[in-house]
Amino acid sequence: MRTLFVTGTDTGIGKTRVVAALVRLLSAQGGSIQIVKALETGWGDPNESDARRAWRLAGTSAEAFTLMSFKAPLAPLAAAAAEGRQITLTELEARLDALPDCDWRIIEGAGGLAVPLMADGRDWVDFAKLVEVDPRPVLVVPNRLGAINQARMAHAYARARGLNPLIWLNECAPVDADVAEANFTGLCASGLTPLAVQHHGDLLPDNPSSVVSALTKVYVDSVVRSAAHTVDGVGDRCRAVLADREEDGLRRVLRVTDGRDRLLNLADNDYLELAHDPGVTAAAARAAVEHGTSASASPLITGWHAPHAQLVKTLCEWHGLPHGLLWSSGYAANAAILGVLPQKGDLVLADRLVHHSMVAGLLRSGARLKRYPHLDLAALENELTRAEPGRLVFVVTESVFSMDGDHPDLARMAELKRQFGFFWIVDEAHALGWYGPQGAGLVRAAGVEAGVDVLVGTCGKALASGGAYSLFNDETVRDALVNLAGEFIYSTGLPPMTVAAAEAAVRRIQCLATDQAAWRTQSQAFRAALQADGWDAPNGDSPIVPVKLGAPGTAVALAAALREAGIIAAAVRPPTVPAGTSRLRFSLKRTFGEADSLRVLAVMRAWRARS
Numbered sequence: 001m002r003t004l005f006v007t008g009t010d011t012g013i014g015k016t017r018v019v020a021a022l023v024r025l026l027s028a029q030g031g032s033i034q035i036v037k038a039l040e041t042g043w044g045d046p047n048e049s050d051a052r053r054a055w056r057l058a059g060t061s062a063e064a065f066t067l068m069s070f071k072a073p074l075a076p077l078a079a080a081a082a083e084g085r086q087i088t089l090t091e092l093e094a095r096l097d098a099l100p101d102c103d104w105r106i107i108e109g110a111g112g113l114a115v116p117l118m119a120d121g122r123d124w125v126d127f128a129k130l131v132e133v134d135p136r137p138v139l140v141v142p143n144r145l146g147a148i149n150q151a152r153m154a155h156a157y158a159r160a161r162g163l164n165p166l167i168w169l170n171e172c173a174p175v176d177a178d179v180a181e182a183n184f185t186g187l188c189a190s191g192l193t194p195l196a197v198q199h200h201g202d203l204l205p206d207n208p209s210s211v212v213s214a215l216t217k218v219y220v221d222s223v224v225r226s227a228a229h230t231v232d233g234v235g236d237r238c239r240a241v242l243a244d245r246e247e248d249g250l251r252r253v254l255r256v257t258d259g260r261d262r263l264l265n266l267a268d269n270d271y272l273e274l275a276h277d278p279g280v281t282a283a284a285a286r287a288a289v290e291h292g293t294s295a296s297a298s299p300l301i302t303g304w305h306a307p308h309a310q311l312v313k314t315l316c317e318w319h320g321l322p323h324g325l326l327w328s329s330g331y332a333a334n335a336a337i338l339g340v341l342p343q344k345g346d347l348v349l350a351d352r353l354v355h356h357s358m359v360a361g362l363l364r365s366g367a368r369l370k371r372y373p374h375l376d377l378a379a380l381e382n383e384l385t386r387a388e389p390g391r392l393v394f395v396v397t398e399s400v401f402s403m404d405g406d407h408p409d410l411a412r413m414a415e416l417k418r419q420f421g422f423f424w425i426v427d428e429a430h431a432l433g434w435y436g437p438q439g440a441g442l443v444r445a446a447g448v449e450a451g452v453d454v455l456v457g458t459c460g461k462a463l464a465s466g467g468a469y470s471l472f473n474d475e476t477v478r479d480a481l482v483n484l485a486g487e488f489i490y491s492t493g494l495p496p497m498t499v500a501a502a503e504a505a506v507r508r509i510q511c512l513a514t515d516q517a518a519w520r521t522q523s524q525a526f527r528a529a530l531q532a533d534g535w536d537a538p539n540g541d542s543p544i545v546p547v548k549l550g551a552p553g554t555a556v557a558l559a560a561a562l563r564e565a566g567i568i569a570a571a572v573r574p575p576t577v578p579a580g581t582s583r584l585r586f587s588l589k590r591t592f593g594e595a596d597s598l599r600v601l602a603v604m605r606a607w608r609a610r611s
């Protein structure tokens with residue numbers, strides 16, 4: 001399901017007509033469409049509701065719903081207060097979740113973008129973020145004198161809060177041709193080239209095909225840009241997308257990292273410092289000599305060798321699950337598992353912050369994805385209670401979250417599994433080594449390995465190697481992936497030396513794990529020191545310590561200051577993390593000590609004093 005959100009610069013500017021136009025355009029593509037009025041004030045006859053009006057105007061078979069309605073024709077807060085009621089985003093979200101499935105859901109807000117819905121000032125921007133509008137909201141701007149100003153102000157407001165709306169110029173009353181022309185060129189000159197221009201009385205915009213292609217392509221940024229500029233080729237389109245990223249402080253660049261001896265690397269995931277461990281490198285070298293430097297074929301041809309089979313055996317014993325597979329990367333493993341096992345008609349309940357690789361797989365699967373608030377198992381339970389009987393339900397989580405370093409209560413999740421009977425997938429990428437008996441992770445630490453259906457682990461982090469694995473309690477699930485997952489079938493097997501390095505690393509981890517308590521105490525101490533200095537770092541004891549800074553530019557600037565001082569910490573920005581939560585991500589190592597902590601804090605303090 002894809003969700004579009006239609007908002008505007010004002011009230012009474014024809015949002016409902018725009019919704020109807022969108023329904024007409026998208027229904028011509030096939031698939032089911034739902035019109036949802038999120039909130040309506042001045043509510044009288046349900047047959048005259050905005051959703052019904054849009055439905056009539058669209059003249060198609062879309063379904064129409066209204067989530068909340070109030071009688072008084074006032075702004076949302078006042079209209080709710082007049083009835084002694086309150087609007088909460090959680091309630092709007094819950095009502096939205098209770099609607100039936102569809103291919104496209106078009107949601108219309110009430111009034112203008114920044115009108116408050118809750119007493120604390122939360123507005124439609126907060127709503128749009130919560131319901132994960134895909135890909136960008138539509139901002140309706142009335143095509144009249146003053147449109148450029150209204151569009152620029154609303155767009156800047158949305159942009160500052162992490163949204164990048166598409167402008168839809170709508171002629172809600174006849175407009176002078178000169179004004180319309182000046183509005184269009186003025187918006188283009190301001191970098192806000194309209195996605196669509198809809199004339200007074202028209203049911204569709206001027207440029208229906210480019211609107212549809214903009215809304216139906218995955219890489220919407222580039223497509224919209226291509227509608228906005230003269231594009232001669234892919235190069236132009238790419239430049240436009242990158243310019244957008246640059247403007248938002250979100251452009252990523254690739255750089256060479258060397259100088260291992262000089263730099264304190266708190267950005268990579270070699271938590272147990274085994275990538276240069278003599279035992280691990282020697283095992284890799286031996287395997288290269290004995291088995292060659294490459295598997296040279298996909299596993300089902302001739303790319304599965306003795307070291308591969310041995311590593312699977314070791315991993316099964318370590319984690320306590322009986323069957324396993326190796327993958328070329330954790331990304332491939334997650335994308336394959338979540339792309340192949342859930343299917344259309346199934347329900348997948350995933351923590352809101354699960355890794356991109358899992359979401360990528362899920363989107364491919366066609367299953368219905370609902371994300372529950374991060375770590376909120378009461379919300380998960382609520383979703384499980386509401387799941388339709390007979391639906392296959394999957395629950396997906398990480399055991400240590402990659403960007404927040406926190407973890408769910410796995411024992412409680414196992415209890416929920418016993419109660420509701422779902423298929424449980426746990427990604428242990430960041431828990432390995434640091435937690436669990438012999439470093440086997442948090443699933444084993446919680447003693448819930450018998451309840452986990454698929455456990456994913458990566459070899460490129462604490463296992464000091466590359467690739468990944470997945471373990472299963474049911475062998476047929478493993479066999480299905482061997483038969484159906486393109487990432488496994490059509491990709492060269494892991495190099496035997498990579499596999500041997502992982503094997504040696506597991507053995508080392510099993511010995512080193514006796515020191516876990518000391519590493520975790522250091523993590524707690526570092527967090528406490530950051531907090532004492534006024535930084536926004538959470539409590540916890542995992543190796544991942546986020547320091548939230550808000551704006552992307554702040555994270556980049558502080559990371560640069562640290563690098564200057566020989567310390568590498570990752571500046572993590574949207575879309576990797578939610579808008580407004582750009583951060584530094586420190587990943588600690590087993591030898592990280594008080595001296596390192598003092599060094600980092602001193603640089604951060606000096607940077608703060610300067611900026």
Ligand code: PMP
Nearest residue numbers: 329330331355402427429458460
């Ligand atoms: N799962 C999680 C939780 C991750 O953080 C990552 C990567 N950082 C992956 C999977 C992907 O693993 P890989 O780097 O092996 O592709």
